Amino acid sequence: xxxxGQDIDRAEQLLRKGEVxxxxxxxxxxxxxxxxxxxxxxxxxxxxxxxxxxxxxxxVDTLDKVKGLVDEIPxxxxxxxxKFWPGPLTILLKKKRHVPDLLTSGLNRMxxxxxxxxxxxxxxSKLDFPLAAPSANPFGYVSPTSAQHVANQLGEQxxxxxxxxxxxxxxxxxxxxxxxxxxxxxxxxxxKIEEIEGSIGSVRINVNMSSNPAAPxxxxxxxxxxxxxxxxxxxxxxxxxxxxxxxxxSFQKEYDLPMKNLAVLSDTGDLNQAARNIFTAxxxxxxxxxxxILAEYLPEEGLGRAVNDRLRRASV
Ligand code: TXA
Ligand code: MG
Numbered sequence: 001x002x003x004x005g006q007d008i009d010r011a012e013q014l015l016r017k018g019e020v021x022x023x024x025x026x027x028x029x030x031x032x033x034x035x036x037x038x039x040x041x042x043x044x045x046x047x048x049x050x051x052x053x054x055x056x057x058x059x060v061d062t063l064d065k066v067k068g069l070v071d072e073i074p075x076x077x078x079x080x081x082x083k084f085w086p087g088p089l090t091i092l093l094k095k096k097r098h099v100p101d102l103l104t105s106g107l108n109r110m111x112x113x114x115x116x117x118x119x120x121x122x123x124x125s126k127l128d129f130p131l132a133a134p135s136a137n138p139f140g141y142v143s144p145t146s147a148q149h150v151a152n153q154l155g156e157q158x159x160x161x162x163x164x165x166x167x168x169x170x171x172x173x174x175x176x177x178x179x180x181x182x183x184x185x186x187x188x189x190x191x192k193i194e195e196i197e198g199s200i201g202s203v204r205i206n207v208n209m210s211s212n213p214a215a216p217x218x219x220x221x222x223x224x225x226x227x228x229x230x231x232x233x234x235x236x237x238x239x240x241x242x243x244x245x246x247x248x249x250s251f252q253k254e255y256d257l258p259m260k261n262l263a264v265l266s267d268t269g270d271l272n273q274a275a276r277n278i279f280t281a282x283x284x285x286x287x288x289x290x291x292x293i294l295a296e297y298l299p300e301e302g303l304g305r306a307v308n309d310r311l312r313r314a315s316v
Pocket of ligand 1: 025027028029030031054055056057088090092104107109110111115133134135136171172173175
């Protein structure tokens with residue numbers, strides 16, 4: 001049986017032995033293991049049932065540790081690191097030779113970030129190796145934003161989850177890399193594009209859905225909660241449907257449906273709150289009696305863009 005607790009020393013011991021542990025971050029919970037140990041990496045892939053062509057993010061607690069893992073840091077990446085770390089931004093940087101190819105699925109770049117969560121920062125500060133940590137969900141399902149979410153889905157396969165409460169951001173990190181020194185965003189997430197552009201100028205966004213393994217992070221079904229989601233005008237779409245077998249994820253508005261079929265992301269219209277609630281809403285809709293889920297786009301700004309991206313992926 002999996003245990004949920006706040007024993008950082010215990011998590012440390014397990015990780016030193018090569019085991020995997022659930023950890024909190026400000027974005028979502030991660031399934032952590034030693035990023036420099038191939039056996040630990042293989043355990044992560046196996047517990048998540050994740051194909052090995054989909055590489056893992058490494059987490060550390062200091063810029064010095066980042067420097068020990070990567071070969072060069074472009075100027076703009078340095079600006080981003082200074083401004084957004086610790087925080088929900090993952091940067092793709094050229095890896096050093098000793099970083100296992102298994103971590104990056106054979107790619108030259110590794111994904112790395114300094115997370116902003118006191119428990120995980122303390123854990124990382126005790127370790128002399130980075131933690132590989134993909135979101136702690138089975139491959140193809142929505143990311144967990146509480147320790148209980150992790151226990152529900154991976155509890156049979158792991159022995160310990162560090163509990164850091166509900167995730168503050170609720171969406172995965174934004175992923176950015178550089179092509180010929182030009183910044184490219186590969187995943188919309190917890191760091192707003194407007195803020196990134198405010199510090200390094202305009203960025204190209206390449207988050208198209210694809211099932212092409214050469215374009216990791218963009219897999220189509222990545223957020224599918226298991227049933228059909230219809231995106232559009234909720235009121236219109238609701239007209240011909242049975243409210244007992246219909247679920248609704250609305251931005252602000254209440255609807256006349258059984259409570260268990262309704263998730264309102266933010267009744268005050270706050271996009272950050274909507275981001276915090278989106279994955280719990282998708283989980284709530286994963287009920288067998290629901291035939292269809294109606295959802296709507298949020299304003300395409302701030303974290304609304306990343307929420308819209310997750311809804312789009314869940315709807316295909
Ligand atoms: O917020 C987050 O990023 C969370 C927390 C736990 O830190 N982690 C997370 O990991 O979302 P994961 O594995 O679920 O998503 C990471 C994405 C994957 O889609 C992967 O394809 C992409 O990052 N990725 C990882 N390494 C990469 C690399 N070297 N090049 C391109 N994409 C990479
Ligand atoms: Mg994931």
